[in-house]
Amino acid sequence: MNKCDQCIVRQLSSLKALNKEEIIKLANSKTTYKVKKGEALFEEGEVTNGVFCVKDGVGKLSKLSANGKDQIVKLVKSGELLGQRSMISNEPANLTAKAIADMEVCFIPKTEIINFFNSNNQFSLNMMQSVCEDLKESENEKIALVQKTVKQRLAETLLHLHSEFGEDADKTLKVQLTREELAGIIGTATESCIRLLSDFNKLGLIELVGKKIMLKDVRSLKKLADN
Amino acid sequence: MNKCDQCIVRQLSSLKALNKEEIIKLANSKTTYKVKKGEALFEEGEVTNGVFCVKDGVGKLSKLSANGKDQIVKLVKSGELLGQRSMISNEPANLTAKAIADMEVCFIPKTEIINFFNSNNQFSLNMMQSVCEDLKESENEKIALVQKTVKQRLAETLLHLHSEFGEDADKTLKVQLTREELAGIIGTATESCIRLLSDFNKLGLIELVGKKIMLKDVRSLKKLADN
DNA sequence: TTATTAAGATGATAATTGTCATGTTTCATT
C-alpha cells in the first residue's frame, strides 16, 4: 500500500492509466513538498526536468510582460499535472508557476515519465489528450480575447471560476484572486477590472463581499458573456 | 518505391519517425486531393476522423465569431499536418480549415494513425511534441494579443509571415493575404489594419505594391514589435 | 496599538480602436 494509489492526481490526471507496478515505481521516485501562497514552483526559463502533481491548492501559470503586467494563462487545481509541455518539448519553462493558495505538490522526474511513455501506451495517449485539451482551450481563449469586450470577458471568467472551483459556504467564489490577478486573466488594466466589478455589483449581477465575489445572477452573466 | 517516401510532409512532420514498412502502409491508406483557394478542408463541428498532410499550398485555421468576423488562429504550410488535435481528442473540429493558396493534401485515416501510435513510440512522441509546440505558440500569441497594441501586433505578424513563408522575386511577401485576413490574424477591424499598413507605408517600414506587401525596414519593425 | 504598506475604489482625461459612411481601385465576367 502506498500513498500515490489513493492520490487525487492519480484519479483525475493522465496517471490514471498507470497500473499497480507503475504506481509503486512512481511512489518511489516522487518527492512531495509544500508551496506557500505567492511562492513559485518554477519560473519562466527554468529547466524543470519533470512533472508536478497538484495534490492540493491552486496555482497560476503566467508570464510577465515588458510593462510589468502579469498575464495569467491558466489556473491549475488539485488533481492536475503541471509542466508537461516543457518536459515533452525538452524546453525550459515558457511560463512561471506560482501558488495562489497554499499548495501541496509532488514532483515526478522526467526519466520516470519517459519510462511510462515507453511501457504504457494508454498513458501516452492520456498525456497527449491532456495537452490537446489545453491547446483547444488556449485557442478558444485567444479568440475570446479578441472578439469579446472586457466586460464580456469578465463575465465569462467569473462564470468559469465558479464552475471550475465552486463556492464557499457563504456562496462567494472559492478561488480568491486579487483584482490584479483577475485583471491578469481577462487581460485588462486592474482599474478597468475593478470598475467593471463595481458596475456588475450595481447591476445586481454579482455582490462584492469585502474582497470576495458572489455570483448573484448567473443567467444574466451568461447572456452578457456570449452575446 | 512509393510517393510518400519522398514527400515533404514525411520529411518535416511527425511522420519522419515512420519506417519503410509503415510508409508503405501509409501510402496504401492515404487519399490525395486538391483544394482550391477559398475552399474548406473541414469546417468547425465536422468530424474529420483522420489527419491531413499539407503537400503544397497554404491553409488557415479559423473560427467565425458571432459578429461575422473570422479570427485566424494559425496558418499552415506545406510539410505540416492538420487536424491532429481533433483526432487525438476524439472531438469534432474546433476550427475551420480553408485554403488560402491552392492546396494539395493527403488524408490519412485515424485507424492508420492509431496503429502507428501503437507500433511506433517515436511517432507518438513526435506528435506529442508537435501539439506541445502549437500550445506554446498559442499561449504566447494569447499574451501578445493582450499586452501589445494593434500596431505592434501588425509589425510582429508581418515579420512572422516574412520569416515563415519568405518573399517572392519582387521582394514582397509570398503569402498573399487579403487585408481582411491579415486583420483576422492580428485580431482587429479590417479598416484599422488597412490604416496601419498605410501608416507603415508612409513611415517607410513597408511598401505597398498593389495588394502585396514588401518589408523595407525589418530592424525598425522588430523594434516596434517587441517594445 | 500604531505605522506602514498593499489592495481596492473612483474620477478625470487621453489614447486606442471600432464603426459607419463613402469613394476609389482592381478584378473577373459577360
Place this chain on the structure above:
DNA sequence: AATGAAACATGACAATTATCATCTTAATAA
C-alpha cells in the same frame, strides 16, 4: 469595353479601454 462585385482606402465620429491621480479601506509588521 462595360458592368458589377470585391477589395482597398480614408474621413468622421463614437465607444472602449488605459493611464494618472487621489482617496479609502484592509492587512501586516514593528
